[in-house]
Amino acid sequence: MANAPPVTVPELDLDPFAPAFFDDPYPGHTAVRETASVVMLRPHGCFATGRHAEIRAMLDNWQDYVSGRGVGITDYAHAPPLRGPGMLLETDPPVHTRRRAVVNKVLSPAVVRALRAPFAAAAERIVGRAVAMGRCDGIADLAEAYPLAVFPDALGMPAQGRENLLPFGSFVFNAMGPNNALLQASLAELPPLAAWVTTQSRREALAPGGFGMALHEAADAGDITPEEAALLVRALLSAGVDTTVNAIGAALYCLARFPAEWDRLRAQPSHARNAFEEAIRYECPVQTFFRTTARPVELGGTPIPEGSKVLMFLAAANRDPRRWDDPDRYDITRPTAGHVGFGAGIHMCVGQVLARLEGEAVLTALARRVARIEITDTPVRRHNNTLRGLATLPLRLHPA
Numbered sequence: 001m002a003n004a005p006p007v008t009v010p011e012l013d014l015d016p017f018a019p020a021f022f023d024d025p026y027p028g029h030t031a032v033r034e035t036a037s038v039v040m041l042r043p044h045g046c047f048a049t050g051r052h053a054e055i056r057a058m059l060d061n062w063q064d065y066v067s068g069r070g071v072g073i074t075d076y077a078h079a080p081p082l083r084g085p086g087m088l089l090e091t092d093p094p095v096h097t098r099r100r101a102v103v104n105k106v107l108s109p110a111v112v113r114a115l116r117a118p119f120a121a122a123a124e125r126i127v128g129r130a131v132a133m134g135r136c137d138g139i140a141d142l143a144e145a146y147p148l149a150v151f152p153d154a155l156g157m158p159a160q161g162r163e164n165l166l167p168f169g170s171f172v173f174n175a176m177g178p179n180n181a182l183l184q185a186s187l188a189e190l191p192p193l194a195a196w197v198t199t200q201s202r203r204e205a206l207a208p209g210g211f212g213m214a215l216h217e218a219a220d221a222g223d224i225t226p227e228e229a230a231l232l233v234r235a236l237l238s239a240g241v242d243t244t245v246n247a248i249g250a251a252l253y254c255l256a257r258f259p260a261e262w263d264r265l266r267a268q269p270s271h272a273r274n275a276f277e278e279a280i281r282y283e284c285p286v287q288t289f290f291r292t293t294a295r296p297v298e299l300g301g302t303p304i305p306e307g308s309k310v311l312m313f314l315a316a317a318n319r320d321p322r323r324w325d326d327p328d329r330y331d332i333t334r335p336t337a338g339h340v341g342f343g344a345g346i347h348m349c350v351g352q353v354l355a356r357l358e359g360e361a362v363l364t365a366l367a368r369r370v371a372r373i374e375i376t377d378t379p380v381r382r383h384n385n386t387l388r389g390l391a392t393l394p395l396r397l398h399p400a
Contacts (some may be wrong), residue, residue: 009302010036015043016311017177022383025287029316030234038310044073046290046309047302050316052323054300058291058312059344065291065310067347068092070178072386075292075309082175082187087228087235090349092180096371102348103232105212110151112353115154116361122150123361131369131397135376138256138393143249147241148361149279151354156210156234157200161321168193169242170384176290177385201233222301225275236351244355245287246389247276247341248362253393254279254330255363256373261332267400271369280341282330284315287388289343314340315388340372372398 012035014028015021021028033037033050049055049121058065070076076085082355085091088099126146130136148162171186171193197252199205212233221227255262255275265271293308304310318339319327342349351353366373374396382391 009038009040009047011040012048013042013110014033016041016313017044017073017180017182017385021153022330022388023381025315025388029313033320036302038302038304041311044311046073046166046311047299047304048300048311048313049243050313051319052320052338053301053318055312055314055317055340056344057299058310058340059340059347061389062092062346063100064294064297065094066092066294067184067291068294070176071289071291073178073290073309073311075307076308077292082183083172087231087240087241088237090345093346094311099224099228099232100346100350102215102218103236106218107350107353108210111211112357115150115354115357118153119150119357119361120364122146122153123358123365127362127365131399133397135394135396138251138252139245139390140392141165142362143390143393144250144394146248147244147358150358151240151244154211154354155233155240156212157237158205158207161196161200164193164196165237165241166245167372168197170387171383172238173242176288176384180385181182181384182383197234198239199231200237201230204232205232232373238240240351240354242389243251244283244358245350246387247355248359249364249390249393250283250285250371250388251276251279251359251389252373252395253379254282256375256393256395258330259372260366261330262373263280264332265363265367267370269364271332272363272367273356273360274334274336275363276356277336277339278330278334279359281318281324281336281339283388284318284341285388286341286343286386287315288313288386310339313345346389366397369400370398374398 029050032048037051037054038047038049071089077328130141152162167189171190174183174186202217215229215232219226223235265275289312290309294305295306297304321327342352376396377394379390380387382390
């Protein structure tokens, strides 16, 4: 029998790390998703997919699509990471399994349940202050102010210096992209930020009873090494704020643009958690991640060689019409199970339970106090090689 003809991978002149793409990624998402199950991005010489089924297959198959060679564009088998490999996100079993078990215990359901009351009280306080202002910046006054208050408290951090978490997190996610202007700007700011975060990750900087101290106590028990404990605290500080800031900002932006959905939330505040979840599906604060093939694979009928970088357009998958009905509509009652905004598989976001609690608390407080959310000026987009979010969101909160 004659050999089958080789599969031709369509090539796209699409740069997902360009400013124009950051401003309006949706035509590019459609092009990647609808051209083929797998495409080649000519500007970066990497494979890519935007389809939900293919991305879920990759996320669920850590053996063939490894994270340990970097979840950014750089293959750690050939070039060292700029920031050190992620302690959870960029490790594979068995190392990942051991570390993840420790963090899962530190962030257990019982621990998170105990945070519900203090997180809700903080949301009432911060939302009340924003409502009293009348006009506010939904990003600085809500989406940033709230996570910067509750997450470091839960970790056991001191109050001073928390503003450093945002630019440090921005660097971490910019470093997953190419060496472009965004990464260079982050690198220029990095030295004092990295020194500060390293100091905050040490045992002596952390208060008893928080997540950070619990990780150091896990080292006392022999579950991880002392060095791993400090680096895991650093990992939580790196990724635990920016993503939640962008997710809360996305929820505010959606609810302001879709007043009928806001009215539904006000009428039934129990929808707050799903309204937050739908905003993550709809706006997808974490836009992309890479995997590296550990052997020759076939994805969506396309053969991919070993050692290939494959870019997963998570945001495109979250609007894939093959998976979602009317995917470009924001609907706070939509069943959102299956979205990949938090990833999937063994590397699914370890802090998602906290992010959901934070989002639910803020939206519940807003639903009780605010009759209408009005955008008063043009929002400004914040560019990042991996994250999608706003720098400013001028709002008027009409009191209930």
